[in-house]
Amino acid sequence: MKVILILLLSCCTIGLCAQVKSYDYAYEKKKGICVYSIAGKTEVLVTQGHDPCISPDGTKLAYTVYSKNGNRTIGIIDLTTKQKSLLHTNSYNCYGPVWSPDGDYIAYNVFDEQKANWSIAVINIADGLPRVITKKQEQCYSPAWSNDSKSVITQDLDDIFVFDLGGNIINKYKVTDVVKGMGLSSTDRVLLSPEGRKMIYSCDVDEPGYDGPPSAAFVYDVDNKTSVRLSPKGYYATGVWLQGGKVLFTGGKIQSRVSNVYVVGLDGKNLKLLFANCSNISAKTQ
Template identity: 35%
Template sequence: MRKCNIKIASITIFICGLLSACSNEKPGENTSKAILDTVSLSNKNFALAYQDGGKIVATSIDTMKQISFGGASDPAISPDGNKLAYTVNDTAGHRTIWVADMENKSQLQLRVNNDNYYQAVWSPSGNIIAFNIFSEAKLWKIGVIKTDNTGFVVLDSKSPNNIYAPTWKNEIELIGHDLTNIYTFNISGKLIDTKPIISFIGKDFSIASSNRFFYSKDGKKLIFNAGNTDVLDGLTGPSEAVYSVDLANKKVERISPKGMHVAYIFVTADDRIFYSGAEKPFKESKIYVSDLKGNAKLVVDKGTNPTGTLK
Protein backbone atom coordinates (compact mmCIF):
# COMPACT_ATOMS: atom_id res chain seq x y z
CA MET A 1 0.00 0.00 0.00
CA ARG A 2 1.46 3.37 -1.01
CA LYS A 3 1.17 6.09 1.65
CA CYS A 4 1.12 9.77 0.83
CA ASN A 5 1.72 11.35 4.22
CA ILE A 6 -0.15 14.66 4.03
CA LYS A 7 -0.55 16.44 7.33
CA ILE A 8 -3.53 18.68 8.06
CA ALA A 9 -2.81 22.33 7.34
CA SER A 10 -3.57 25.14 9.73
CA ILE A 11 -6.26 27.00 7.78
CA THR A 12 -9.08 25.99 10.11
CA ILE A 13 -12.21 27.90 11.04
CA PHE A 14 -13.36 26.72 14.45
CA ILE A 15 -17.08 26.77 15.03
CA CYS A 16 -18.71 27.06 18.41
CA GLY A 17 -20.30 24.21 20.33
CA LEU A 18 -23.96 23.38 20.48
CA LEU A 19 -26.65 25.46 22.12
CA SER A 20 -28.46 23.76 25.00
CA ALA A 21 -31.83 22.32 24.09
CA CYS A 22 -34.98 23.66 25.73
CA SER A 23 -36.10 21.26 28.42
CA ASN A 24 -39.73 21.32 27.27
CA GLU A 25 -39.08 20.56 23.60
CA LYS A 26 -41.10 17.83 21.94
CA PRO A 27 -39.58 14.82 20.17
CA GLY A 28 -38.39 15.86 16.73
CA GLU A 29 -38.35 19.57 17.70
CA ASN A 30 -34.76 19.80 18.86
CA THR A 31 -33.54 23.40 18.83
CA SER A 32 -29.83 22.66 19.37
CA LYS A 33 -27.56 23.29 16.44
CA ALA A 34 -23.98 24.06 15.63
CA ILE A 35 -23.21 27.77 15.31
CA LEU A 36 -21.49 28.37 12.00
CA ASP A 37 -18.69 30.92 11.83
CA THR A 38 -19.40 34.22 10.07
CA VAL A 39 -16.42 33.83 7.74
CA SER A 40 -17.49 33.06 4.17
CA LEU A 41 -17.01 29.40 3.31
CA SER A 42 -17.59 29.69 -0.43
CA ASN A 43 -15.16 28.38 -3.05
CA LYS A 44 -13.28 26.14 -0.61
CA ASN A 45 -13.78 22.90 -2.56
CA PHE A 46 -14.71 20.64 0.36
CA ALA A 47 -14.21 17.01 -0.59
CA LEU A 48 -13.98 15.05 2.68
CA ALA A 49 -15.66 15.08 6.10
CA TYR A 50 -14.60 13.09 9.13
CA GLN A 51 -14.61 12.88 12.92
CA ASP A 52 -11.66 14.17 14.92
CA GLY A 53 -12.30 13.36 18.57
CA GLY A 54 -15.18 15.54 19.77
CA LYS A 55 -15.42 17.61 16.59
CA ILE A 56 -16.19 17.05 12.94
CA VAL A 57 -14.10 18.43 10.11
CA ALA A 58 -14.84 19.24 6.47
CA THR A 59 -11.76 19.65 4.31
CA SER A 60 -10.41 19.77 0.78
CA ILE A 61 -8.87 16.51 -0.34
CA ASP A 62 -5.37 17.97 0.05
CA THR A 63 -6.38 19.13 3.58
CA MET A 64 -5.21 22.68 2.82
CA LYS A 65 -8.62 24.24 3.53
CA GLN A 66 -10.98 23.09 6.26
CA ILE A 67 -13.63 23.97 8.81
CA SER A 68 -14.43 22.19 12.07
CA PHE A 69 -16.97 22.33 14.86
CA GLY A 70 -17.65 20.52 18.08
CA GLY A 71 -20.67 18.84 19.60
CA ALA A 72 -21.69 16.83 16.54
CA SER A 73 -20.94 13.38 15.11
CA ASP A 74 -21.57 11.16 12.07
CA PRO A 75 -20.39 13.69 9.44
CA ALA A 76 -21.77 13.09 5.95
CA ILE A 77 -20.65 15.41 3.17
CA SER A 78 -22.97 15.77 0.17
CA PRO A 79 -21.80 14.41 -3.21
CA ASP A 80 -21.22 17.95 -4.52
CA GLY A 81 -19.36 19.03 -1.36
CA ASN A 82 -21.68 21.96 -0.63
CA LYS A 83 -23.60 20.56 2.34
CA LEU A 84 -22.80 18.62 5.48
CA ALA A 85 -25.22 16.41 7.39
CA TYR A 86 -24.42 15.42 10.96
CA THR A 87 -25.95 14.02 14.14
CA VAL A 88 -26.65 16.22 17.17
CA ASN A 89 -27.04 14.79 20.67
CA ASP A 90 -28.81 17.35 22.88
CA THR A 91 -28.99 17.74 26.65
CA ALA A 92 -32.37 15.99 26.77
CA GLY A 93 -30.89 12.82 25.25
CA HIS A 94 -32.39 13.32 21.79
CA ARG A 95 -30.41 12.33 18.70
CA THR A 96 -31.32 14.18 15.50
CA ILE A 97 -29.89 14.96 12.06
CA TRP A 98 -29.11 18.46 10.82
CA VAL A 99 -27.93 19.69 7.43
CA ALA A 100 -25.62 22.70 7.11
CA ASP A 101 -25.05 24.62 3.89
CA MET A 102 -21.33 25.33 3.99
CA GLU A 103 -21.56 28.33 1.68
CA ASN A 104 -24.43 30.38 3.12
CA LYS A 105 -24.15 28.94 6.66
CA SER A 106 -27.85 28.02 6.92
CA GLN A 107 -28.85 24.98 8.99
CA LEU A 108 -31.89 22.75 8.76
CA GLN A 109 -33.07 19.96 11.05
CA LEU A 110 -34.55 16.95 9.28
CA ARG A 111 -38.11 16.76 10.66
CA VAL A 112 -39.32 13.19 11.03
CA ASN A 113 -41.39 13.37 14.27
CA ASN A 114 -38.87 11.26 16.14
CA ASP A 115 -36.14 11.91 18.70
CA ASN A 116 -33.74 9.09 17.84
CA TYR A 117 -32.45 9.12 14.28
CA TYR A 118 -28.84 9.38 13.18
CA GLN A 119 -26.03 8.69 10.66
CA ALA A 120 -27.15 10.37 7.47
CA VAL A 121 -26.18 8.94 4.07
CA TRP A 122 -26.70 11.04 0.92
CA SER A 123 -28.19 9.58 -2.26
CA PRO A 124 -25.88 9.75 -5.32
CA SER A 125 -27.70 12.88 -6.58
CA GLY A 126 -27.62 14.56 -3.16
CA ASN A 127 -31.40 15.08 -3.21
CA ILE A 128 -32.36 12.46 -0.58
CA ILE A 129 -30.90 11.43 2.76
CA ALA A 130 -31.22 8.00 4.32
CA PHE A 131 -30.57 7.26 8.00
CA ASN A 132 -31.23 4.84 10.83
CA ILE A 133 -34.31 5.62 12.93
CA PHE A 134 -35.69 3.97 16.08
CA SER A 135 -39.35 3.31 15.20
CA GLU A 136 -42.49 3.37 17.30
CA ALA A 137 -42.31 -0.43 17.27
CA LYS A 138 -38.96 -0.19 19.12
CA LEU A 139 -37.05 -1.46 16.12
CA TRP A 140 -34.25 0.06 14.08
CA LYS A 141 -35.39 0.93 10.58
CA ILE A 142 -34.20 2.94 7.59
CA GLY A 143 -35.77 6.34 7.05
CA VAL A 144 -35.50 8.47 3.91
CA ILE A 145 -36.36 12.13 3.41
CA LYS A 146 -35.72 14.78 0.78
CA THR A 147 -33.44 17.62 1.75
CA ASP A 148 -36.37 20.07 1.67
CA ASN A 149 -37.99 18.03 4.47
CA THR A 150 -40.62 16.41 2.26
CA GLY A 151 -41.27 12.79 1.33
CA PHE A 152 -40.36 11.15 4.65
CA VAL A 153 -40.78 7.36 4.53
CA VAL A 154 -39.77 4.55 6.88
CA LEU A 155 -38.77 1.57 4.76
CA ASP A 156 -40.44 -1.78 5.44
CA SER A 157 -42.02 -0.31 8.57
CA LYS A 158 -44.31 -3.27 9.28
CA SER A 159 -41.73 -6.05 9.44
CA PRO A 160 -40.42 -7.38 12.81
CA ASN A 161 -36.78 -7.01 11.74
CA ASN A 162 -34.18 -4.50 12.85
CA ILE A 163 -32.43 -3.00 9.82
CA TYR A 164 -28.99 -1.44 10.28
CA ALA A 165 -26.39 0.56 8.35
CA PRO A 166 -28.25 1.91 5.31
CA THR A 167 -26.36 2.62 2.09
CA TRP A 168 -27.49 3.53 -1.42
CA LYS A 169 -27.35 0.93 -4.18
CA ASN A 170 -28.39 3.60 -6.68
CA GLU A 171 -30.68 6.64 -6.69
CA ILE A 172 -33.87 4.62 -6.21
CA GLU A 173 -32.71 1.62 -4.14
CA LEU A 174 -31.08 1.20 -0.74
CA ILE A 175 -29.66 -1.72 1.20
CA GLY A 176 -29.36 -2.54 4.89
CA HIS A 177 -28.87 -5.65 6.99
CA ASP A 178 -30.02 -7.36 10.18
CA LEU A 179 -26.71 -9.18 10.88
CA THR A 180 -27.99 -12.20 8.96
CA ASN A 181 -29.58 -10.94 5.73
CA ILE A 182 -29.01 -8.09 3.30
CA TYR A 183 -32.23 -6.34 2.31
CA THR A 184 -32.86 -4.20 -0.75
CA PHE A 185 -35.61 -1.57 -0.68
CA ASN A 186 -36.92 0.99 -3.11
CA ILE A 187 -37.34 4.58 -1.92
CA SER A 188 -41.10 4.19 -1.57
CA GLY A 189 -40.46 1.70 1.24
CA LYS A 190 -41.10 -1.60 -0.48
CA LEU A 191 -38.83 -4.58 0.25
CA ILE A 192 -37.72 -5.93 -3.12
CA ASP A 193 -34.98 -8.44 -2.27
CA THR A 194 -33.62 -10.48 0.66
CA LYS A 195 -30.43 -12.53 0.58
CA PRO A 196 -28.40 -14.20 3.36
CA ILE A 197 -25.12 -12.40 4.01
CA ILE A 198 -23.25 -15.70 3.84
CA SER A 199 -24.48 -16.15 0.25
CA PHE A 200 -22.42 -13.06 -0.63
CA ILE A 201 -19.34 -13.38 1.56
CA GLY A 202 -19.29 -16.89 3.02
CA LYS A 203 -18.95 -17.92 6.65
CA ASP A 204 -15.50 -16.56 7.47
CA PHE A 205 -16.60 -13.11 8.66
CA SER A 206 -18.52 -11.73 11.63
CA ILE A 207 -20.99 -8.89 11.11
CA ALA A 208 -21.90 -6.15 13.58
CA SER A 209 -24.69 -3.58 13.30
CA SER A 210 -22.11 -0.91 12.43
CA ASN A 211 -20.67 -2.81 9.45
CA ARG A 212 -21.81 -1.50 6.10
CA PHE A 213 -22.19 -2.90 2.59
CA PHE A 214 -21.82 -0.84 -0.59
CA TYR A 215 -22.43 -1.80 -4.20
CA SER A 216 -19.84 -0.74 -6.74
CA LYS A 217 -20.93 1.67 -9.46
CA ASP A 218 -21.41 -1.13 -12.00
CA GLY A 219 -23.27 -3.31 -9.48
CA LYS A 220 -20.83 -6.18 -9.92
CA LYS A 221 -19.08 -5.94 -6.54
CA LEU A 222 -20.03 -5.51 -2.92
CA ILE A 223 -17.60 -3.59 -0.69
CA PHE A 224 -17.85 -4.08 3.07
CA ASN A 225 -16.01 -4.12 6.38
CA ALA A 226 -16.33 -7.08 8.71
CA GLY A 227 -14.74 -8.90 11.59
CA ASN A 228 -12.15 -11.53 10.76
CA THR A 229 -9.96 -14.09 12.51
CA ASP A 230 -6.77 -12.01 12.48
CA VAL A 231 -4.99 -11.87 15.82
CA LEU A 232 -3.52 -8.38 16.24
CA ASP A 233 -1.30 -8.03 19.30
CA GLY A 234 -2.48 -5.09 21.40
CA LEU A 235 -5.93 -4.79 19.84
CA THR A 236 -8.82 -5.02 22.29
CA GLY A 237 -11.70 -6.79 20.60
CA PRO A 238 -12.01 -8.44 17.18
CA SER A 239 -10.12 -7.22 14.15
CA GLU A 240 -12.00 -5.80 11.18
CA ALA A 241 -10.87 -5.11 7.61
CA VAL A 242 -12.21 -3.87 4.27
CA TYR A 243 -13.10 -6.39 1.59
CA SER A 244 -14.77 -6.60 -1.80
CA VAL A 245 -16.62 -9.57 -3.23
CA ASP A 246 -17.23 -10.26 -6.91
CA LEU A 247 -20.93 -11.08 -7.07
CA ALA A 248 -20.50 -13.32 -10.10
CA ASN A 249 -17.88 -15.72 -8.76
CA LYS A 250 -18.11 -14.93 -4.98
CA LYS A 251 -14.37 -14.26 -4.82
CA VAL A 252 -13.52 -12.12 -1.79
CA GLU A 253 -10.49 -9.83 -1.94
CA ARG A 254 -8.99 -7.84 0.91
CA ILE A 255 -8.76 -4.07 0.36
CA SER A 256 -7.13 -2.83 3.58
CA PRO A 257 -3.68 -4.19 4.54
CA LYS A 258 -3.04 -6.91 7.09
CA GLY A 259 -2.16 -5.61 10.53
CA MET A 260 -4.69 -2.77 10.26
CA HIS A 261 -8.01 -2.61 12.11
CA VAL A 262 -10.73 -0.86 10.08
CA ALA A 263 -13.94 -0.10 11.96
CA TYR A 264 -15.52 2.27 9.41
CA ILE A 265 -15.79 2.55 5.63
CA PHE A 266 -17.56 4.77 3.12
CA VAL A 267 -17.72 4.20 -0.62
CA THR A 268 -18.55 7.03 -3.01
CA ALA A 269 -20.76 6.57 -6.06
CA ASP A 270 -17.60 6.69 -8.19
CA ASP A 271 -16.01 3.74 -6.35
CA ARG A 272 -13.51 5.45 -4.07
CA ILE A 273 -13.25 3.68 -0.73
CA PHE A 274 -12.60 5.91 2.29
CA TYR A 275 -11.80 4.15 5.54
CA SER A 276 -10.39 4.88 8.98
CA GLY A 277 -7.75 2.36 10.04
CA ALA A 278 -5.55 1.87 13.09
CA GLU A 279 -2.26 0.02 13.28
CA LYS A 280 -0.30 -1.13 16.31
CA PRO A 281 -0.56 0.14 19.07
CA PHE A 282 -4.17 0.77 17.86
CA LYS A 283 -4.59 4.02 19.78
CA GLU A 284 -5.24 6.33 16.84
CA SER A 285 -6.93 5.96 13.47
CA LYS A 286 -5.83 7.52 10.21
CA ILE A 287 -7.93 8.05 7.10
CA TYR A 288 -7.12 6.45 3.76
CA VAL A 289 -8.68 6.41 0.32
CA SER A 290 -8.42 3.35 -1.92
CA ASP A 291 -9.58 2.11 -5.28
CA LEU A 292 -11.26 -1.26 -5.80
CA LYS A 293 -7.88 -2.94 -6.27
CA GLY A 294 -6.59 -1.86 -2.86
CA ASN A 295 -4.27 0.90 -4.10
CA ALA A 296 -4.50 3.28 -1.15
CA LYS A 297 -3.01 6.51 0.10
CA LEU A 298 -3.10 8.26 3.44
CA VAL A 299 -5.08 11.51 3.39
CA VAL A 300 -5.52 12.46 7.08
CA ASP A 301 -3.12 11.67 9.92
CA LYS A 302 -5.79 11.56 12.63
CA GLY A 303 -9.50 10.90 12.20
CA THR A 304 -12.36 8.44 11.96
CA ASN A 305 -15.70 8.01 10.17
CA PRO A 306 -14.78 9.57 6.80
CA THR A 307 -17.20 10.38 3.98
CA GLY A 308 -16.22 11.77 0.59
CA THR A 309 -17.70 13.68 -2.35
CA LEU A 310 -17.72 12.77 -5.99
CA LYS A 311 -14.64 13.85 -7.91
Protein backbone atom coordinates in the same frame (compact mmCIF):
# COMPACT_ATOMS: atom_id res chain seq x y z
CA MET B 1 -24.76 56.75 -14.89
CA LYS B 2 -23.23 56.86 -11.40
CA VAL B 3 -26.32 55.17 -9.99
CA ILE B 4 -26.07 52.38 -12.57
CA LEU B 5 -22.37 51.84 -11.80
CA ILE B 6 -23.05 51.71 -8.07
CA LEU B 7 -25.81 49.15 -8.63
CA LEU B 8 -23.53 47.03 -10.82
CA LEU B 9 -20.74 47.15 -8.24
CA SER B 10 -23.20 46.23 -5.50
CA CYS B 11 -24.46 43.25 -7.47
CA CYS B 12 -20.89 42.08 -8.11
CA THR B 13 -20.03 42.40 -4.43
CA ILE B 14 -23.12 40.46 -3.41
CA GLY B 15 -22.27 37.79 -5.96
CA LEU B 16 -18.76 37.41 -4.56
CA CYS B 17 -20.04 37.24 -1.00
CA ALA B 18 -22.60 34.63 -1.97
CA GLN B 19 -20.11 32.42 -3.84
CA VAL B 20 -20.97 28.84 -3.03
CA LYS B 21 -18.30 26.96 -1.12
CA SER B 22 -17.69 23.32 -1.87
CA TYR B 23 -15.54 20.88 0.10
CA ASP B 24 -14.22 17.45 -0.82
CA TYR B 25 -14.26 15.51 2.46
CA ALA B 26 -15.86 15.48 5.89
CA TYR B 27 -14.58 13.58 8.94
CA GLU B 28 -14.51 13.54 12.72
CA LYS B 29 -11.63 14.71 14.88
CA LYS B 30 -11.35 15.16 18.64
CA LYS B 31 -12.19 18.85 18.24
CA GLY B 32 -15.33 18.16 16.19
CA ILE B 33 -16.52 17.62 12.62
CA CYS B 34 -14.23 19.07 9.95
CA VAL B 35 -14.45 19.51 6.19
CA TYR B 36 -11.49 19.65 3.84
CA SER B 37 -10.92 21.38 0.48
CA ILE B 38 -8.36 19.88 -1.89
CA ALA B 39 -8.11 23.05 -3.97
CA GLY B 40 -7.55 25.29 -0.96
CA LYS B 41 -5.66 22.65 1.04
CA THR B 42 -7.66 23.83 4.03
CA GLU B 43 -9.42 22.11 6.90
CA VAL B 44 -12.38 23.86 8.50
CA LEU B 45 -13.99 22.96 11.83
CA VAL B 46 -17.74 23.27 11.27
CA THR B 47 -19.58 21.83 14.27
CA GLN B 48 -19.76 19.37 17.12
CA GLY B 49 -21.55 16.11 16.39
CA HIS B 50 -21.05 12.69 14.86
CA ASP B 51 -21.54 10.66 11.66
CA PRO B 52 -20.65 13.45 9.21
CA CYS B 53 -21.81 12.94 5.64
CA ILE B 54 -20.93 15.56 3.06
CA SER B 55 -23.43 16.14 0.25
CA PRO B 56 -22.56 14.82 -3.24
CA ASP B 57 -21.72 18.33 -4.45
CA GLY B 58 -19.75 19.19 -1.30
CA THR B 59 -21.86 22.21 -0.33
CA LYS B 60 -23.76 20.79 2.66
CA LEU B 61 -23.13 18.51 5.60
CA ALA B 62 -25.55 16.11 7.29
CA TYR B 63 -24.68 14.77 10.73
CA THR B 64 -26.03 13.33 13.98
CA VAL B 65 -26.95 15.94 16.60
CA TYR B 66 -26.92 14.94 20.28
CA SER B 67 -29.02 16.99 22.68
CA LYS B 68 -28.25 17.47 26.36
CA ASN B 69 -31.03 15.07 27.35
CA GLY B 70 -29.56 12.30 25.20
CA ASN B 71 -31.87 12.59 22.20
CA ARG B 72 -30.44 12.15 18.70
CA THR B 73 -31.64 13.74 15.51
CA ILE B 74 -30.30 14.73 12.07
CA GLY B 75 -28.86 18.17 11.35
CA ILE B 76 -27.78 19.86 8.12
CA ILE B 77 -25.25 22.65 7.72
CA ASP B 78 -24.97 24.87 4.66
CA LEU B 79 -21.18 25.06 4.23
CA THR B 80 -21.39 28.44 2.51
CA THR B 81 -23.58 30.31 5.01
CA LYS B 82 -22.86 28.02 8.03
CA GLN B 83 -26.61 28.03 8.68
CA LYS B 84 -27.81 24.99 10.66
CA SER B 85 -31.19 23.28 10.52
CA LEU B 86 -32.75 20.10 11.89
CA LEU B 87 -34.67 17.58 9.84
CA HIS B 88 -38.20 16.76 11.01
CA THR B 89 -37.62 13.05 11.57
CA ASN B 90 -40.59 12.50 13.92
CA SER B 91 -38.19 10.67 16.22
CA TYR B 92 -35.98 11.40 19.20
CA ASN B 93 -33.63 8.54 18.40
CA CYS B 94 -32.16 8.57 14.90
CA TYR B 95 -28.63 8.81 13.56
CA GLY B 96 -26.21 8.10 10.73
CA PRO B 97 -27.49 10.22 7.80
CA VAL B 98 -26.36 9.32 4.27
CA TRP B 99 -27.03 11.48 1.20
CA SER B 100 -28.31 9.90 -1.99
CA PRO B 101 -25.90 10.36 -4.95
CA ASP B 102 -28.27 12.85 -6.60
CA GLY B 103 -28.49 14.92 -3.39
CA ASP B 104 -32.30 14.70 -3.25
CA TYR B 105 -32.66 12.33 -0.28
CA ILE B 106 -31.15 11.44 3.07
CA ALA B 107 -31.42 7.94 4.56
CA TYR B 108 -30.81 7.28 8.25
CA ASN B 109 -31.31 4.85 11.16
CA VAL B 110 -34.44 5.42 13.25
CA PHE B 111 -35.74 3.64 16.35
CA ASP B 112 -39.42 2.70 16.49
CA GLU B 113 -40.47 3.15 20.12
CA GLN B 114 -43.70 1.15 19.73
CA LYS B 115 -42.15 -1.85 18.01
CA ALA B 116 -38.80 -1.48 19.81
CA ASN B 117 -36.83 -2.05 16.63
CA TRP B 118 -34.45 -0.23 14.29
CA SER B 119 -35.61 0.79 10.85
CA ILE B 120 -34.33 2.81 7.91
CA ALA B 121 -36.11 6.04 6.99
CA VAL B 122 -35.69 8.30 3.98
CA ILE B 123 -36.38 12.02 3.75
CA ASN B 124 -36.97 13.84 0.49
CA ILE B 125 -35.15 17.15 0.93
CA ALA B 126 -37.74 18.91 -1.26
CA ASP B 127 -40.71 18.22 1.02
CA GLY B 128 -38.95 17.29 4.27
CA LEU B 129 -41.29 14.36 4.92
CA PRO B 130 -39.77 11.21 6.47
CA ARG B 131 -40.96 7.72 5.63
CA VAL B 132 -39.80 4.34 6.86
CA ILE B 133 -38.94 2.03 3.94
CA THR B 134 -38.04 -1.15 5.88
CA LYS B 135 -41.40 -2.00 7.46
CA LYS B 136 -41.23 -5.50 6.00
CA GLN B 137 -38.29 -6.34 8.29
CA GLU B 138 -38.14 -6.39 12.08
CA GLN B 139 -34.70 -4.82 12.22
CA CYS B 140 -32.52 -3.01 9.68
CA TYR B 141 -29.29 -1.09 10.09
CA SER B 142 -26.70 1.11 8.38
CA PRO B 143 -28.20 2.38 5.10
CA ALA B 144 -26.27 2.98 1.89
CA TRP B 145 -27.44 4.11 -1.56
CA SER B 146 -27.38 2.62 -5.02
CA ASN B 147 -25.59 4.70 -7.64
CA ASP B 148 -28.88 5.79 -9.27
CA SER B 149 -30.41 7.00 -5.96
CA LYS B 150 -33.42 4.73 -6.50
CA SER B 151 -32.71 2.11 -3.85
CA VAL B 152 -31.21 1.69 -0.38
CA ILE B 153 -28.95 -1.14 0.78
CA THR B 154 -29.32 -2.22 4.40
CA GLN B 155 -28.88 -5.34 6.56
CA ASP B 156 -30.35 -7.09 9.59
CA LEU B 157 -27.21 -9.10 10.56
CA ASP B 158 -28.55 -12.19 8.75
CA ASP B 159 -29.46 -10.79 5.33
CA ILE B 160 -28.50 -7.88 3.09
CA PHE B 161 -31.50 -6.16 1.48
CA VAL B 162 -31.98 -3.76 -1.38
CA PHE B 163 -35.16 -1.70 -0.90
CA ASP B 164 -36.69 0.66 -3.41
CA LEU B 165 -38.01 3.98 -2.11
CA GLY B 166 -41.51 2.55 -1.90
CA GLY B 167 -40.36 -0.01 0.67
CA ASN B 168 -40.31 -3.03 -1.65
CA ILE B 169 -37.50 -5.57 -1.42
CA ILE B 170 -35.92 -5.78 -4.88
CA ASN B 171 -32.93 -7.93 -3.95
CA LYS B 172 -31.71 -10.01 -1.04
CA TYR B 173 -28.41 -11.73 -0.15
CA LYS B 174 -27.48 -14.02 2.72
CA VAL B 175 -24.80 -12.44 4.91
CA THR B 176 -23.07 -15.83 5.18
CA ASP B 177 -22.75 -15.95 1.37
CA VAL B 178 -21.22 -12.47 1.11
CA VAL B 179 -19.31 -11.77 4.30
CA LYS B 180 -16.00 -13.60 4.66
CA GLY B 181 -15.33 -12.58 8.23
CA MET B 182 -17.21 -13.18 11.47
CA GLY B 183 -20.46 -11.55 10.33
CA LEU B 184 -21.81 -8.02 10.31
CA SER B 185 -22.57 -5.77 13.25
CA SER B 186 -25.30 -3.14 13.32
CA THR B 187 -22.74 -0.45 12.40
CA ASP B 188 -21.38 -2.21 9.31
CA ARG B 189 -22.56 -0.56 6.11
CA VAL B 190 -22.63 -2.55 2.86
CA LEU B 191 -21.90 -0.51 -0.27
CA LEU B 192 -22.68 -1.35 -3.88
CA SER B 193 -20.26 -0.47 -6.67
CA PRO B 194 -21.69 1.82 -9.41
CA GLU B 195 -22.58 -1.12 -11.67
CA GLY B 196 -24.09 -2.97 -8.71
CA ARG B 197 -21.99 -6.12 -9.07
CA LYS B 198 -19.58 -5.64 -6.16
CA MET B 199 -20.26 -5.23 -2.43
CA ILE B 200 -17.85 -3.36 -0.18
CA TYR B 201 -18.05 -3.79 3.58
CA SER B 202 -16.07 -4.15 6.80
CA CYS B 203 -16.48 -6.86 9.41
CA ASP B 204 -14.63 -8.51 12.29
CA VAL B 205 -12.08 -11.17 11.39
CA ASP B 206 -10.71 -14.07 13.42
CA GLU B 207 -7.27 -12.59 14.07
CA PRO B 208 -5.41 -11.26 17.13
CA GLY B 209 -6.47 -7.72 18.01
CA TYR B 210 -5.88 -5.04 20.60
CA ASP B 211 -8.95 -5.76 22.72
CA GLY B 212 -10.78 -8.31 20.59
CA PRO B 213 -11.02 -9.39 16.94
CA PRO B 214 -10.08 -6.54 14.60
CA SER B 215 -12.22 -5.52 11.63
CA ALA B 216 -11.12 -5.60 8.00
CA ALA B 217 -12.47 -4.23 4.71
CA PHE B 218 -13.47 -6.51 1.84
CA VAL B 219 -14.95 -6.38 -1.65
CA TYR B 220 -17.25 -9.20 -2.78
CA ASP B 221 -17.87 -9.98 -6.46
CA VAL B 222 -21.56 -10.87 -6.84
CA ASP B 223 -21.04 -12.77 -10.11
CA ASN B 224 -17.89 -14.71 -9.24
CA LYS B 225 -18.84 -15.10 -5.55
CA THR B 226 -15.27 -14.30 -4.53
CA SER B 227 -13.89 -11.82 -2.02
CA VAL B 228 -10.75 -9.69 -1.94
CA ARG B 229 -9.45 -8.23 1.28
CA LEU B 230 -8.83 -4.50 0.91
CA SER B 231 -7.17 -3.62 4.22
CA PRO B 232 -3.83 -5.29 5.02
CA LYS B 233 -3.30 -7.67 7.88
CA GLY B 234 -2.01 -5.92 10.96
CA TYR B 235 -4.49 -3.05 10.40
CA TYR B 236 -8.11 -2.63 11.44
CA ALA B 237 -10.62 -1.09 9.05
CA THR B 238 -14.13 0.31 9.66
CA GLY B 239 -16.56 2.76 8.11
CA VAL B 240 -15.97 2.10 4.40
CA TRP B 241 -16.83 4.78 1.83
CA LEU B 242 -16.75 4.37 -1.95
CA GLN B 243 -15.37 7.15 -4.14
CA GLY B 244 -15.20 6.12 -7.78
CA GLY B 245 -12.91 3.10 -8.04
CA LYS B 246 -11.39 3.63 -4.61
CA VAL B 247 -12.41 2.70 -1.09
CA LEU B 248 -11.88 4.99 1.90
CA PHE B 249 -11.93 3.63 5.44
CA THR B 250 -11.07 4.50 9.03
CA GLY B 251 -8.20 2.38 10.28
CA GLY B 252 -4.77 2.05 11.74
CA LYS B 253 -2.28 -0.46 13.02
CA ILE B 254 -4.00 -2.92 15.35
CA GLN B 255 -1.78 -2.12 18.31
CA SER B 256 -2.25 1.64 17.88
CA ARG B 257 -5.07 3.67 19.39
CA VAL B 258 -4.73 6.31 16.67
CA SER B 259 -7.38 6.36 13.93
CA ASN B 260 -6.50 7.53 10.44
CA VAL B 261 -8.25 7.52 7.08
CA TYR B 262 -6.80 5.41 4.27
CA VAL B 263 -7.62 4.97 0.60
CA VAL B 264 -7.14 1.75 -1.36
CA GLY B 265 -8.08 0.44 -4.79
CA LEU B 266 -10.92 -2.02 -5.32
CA ASP B 267 -8.24 -4.61 -6.07
CA GLY B 268 -6.72 -4.13 -2.62
CA LYS B 269 -3.62 -2.41 -4.02
CA ASN B 270 -2.07 1.04 -3.57
CA LEU B 271 -2.98 1.58 0.08
CA LYS B 272 -2.28 5.19 1.05
CA LEU B 273 -2.77 7.38 4.10
CA LEU B 274 -5.31 10.07 3.24
CA PHE B 275 -5.81 11.90 6.57
CA ALA B 276 -4.20 11.38 9.96
CA ASN B 277 -5.90 11.47 13.37
CA CYS B 278 -9.50 11.35 12.20
CA SER B 279 -12.37 8.94 11.55
CA ASN B 280 -15.80 8.51 9.89
CA ILE B 281 -14.80 9.76 6.45
CA SER B 282 -17.22 10.78 3.73
CA ALA B 283 -16.42 12.32 0.34
CA LYS B 284 -18.27 14.28 -2.29
CA THR B 285 -19.07 12.32 -5.42
CA GLN B 286 -20.09 14.93 -7.99
